[in-house]
Amino acid sequence: MRRLLLALPFALLPLAVAQAHDDHDHEHGTLPAHEHGVARLNVGLDGNTLELALESPAMNLVGFEHMPGSDADKAKVEAVRKQLEQPLKLFGLASSAGCKEDQQELESPLFGSDPAAKHDDDDDDHDHDHAHEHQHSEIHAHYQLTCATPAKLTQIDLSPLYKAYPQTQKINVQLVGPSGQKGIESTPGNAVVSF
Known part of the structure; x- marks a missing residue:
């Protein structure tokens, strides 16, 4: 699935999230690329289409970042994958909005080459970051939804x-909706975000 709806608005979105950060959360004016306990969520609402893009260090979701070797690690990764396959249970949306899932894409080096995983065709970029992902694996x-x-x-x-x-302590959310960006x-104590 191509990220057309989210790609342009978030490419143009000023770093409004940076203003929400305390100074100690980022260095040199940039957001940290990989910080345990912190995830990123991009939300786009355009007409009837709602897109949600979650990016998190694997540590926040599975409790480790190494490739699963033991049966216990593999079971944990599979359990997290099954949870992520049910976005309507992870994101509290007003039932009166009548949102239904259309498409999903889950990506992580921890998921391996499972045919159920839908991967982008950006193999060159994946190979370039492959070694880094083994040390600091992320789950996307x-x-x-319609x-x-x-x-x-x-x-x-x-x-x-x-x-x-x-283990997720903070989610930096970028919203693009009818009322702007x-x-x-x-x-966890301030978990409701409004458009």
Whole structure:
């Protein structure tokens, strides 16, 4: 699945999230690329289409970043993968909005070469980052949903995500919706983000 809807708005989005960070959370004016306990969520609402793109260090979700070797590690990765395959259980959306999942894409070096995993054709970029990902593995989940009544979608509750993955302490959210663009820092105690 191509990230057309999210790609342009977030490429143009000023680093509003940086304003939400404390000075100690970033150095030299840039956001950290990989920080344990911190995830990123891009949300785009355009007409009836809602897109959610979650990027998180594997440590936040599975508790480790190495390639799963033991049966216990493999079981943990599979359990997390199954959770991520159910976005409507991880993201609290108003039921009155009538959102249904259309497409999803889950990516991580931890998922291996499972045919159920849908990978982009960017093999050159993947190979370039391959060694780095083994040391600092990330999990990316991208969802496209269609909402029957998008006007009823005024907020997203991230509480279920925090409960499923308690090692996640903060989610930097970038929203693009009918009321414009904004960056929000979410925490377990402040888990509801509004459009």
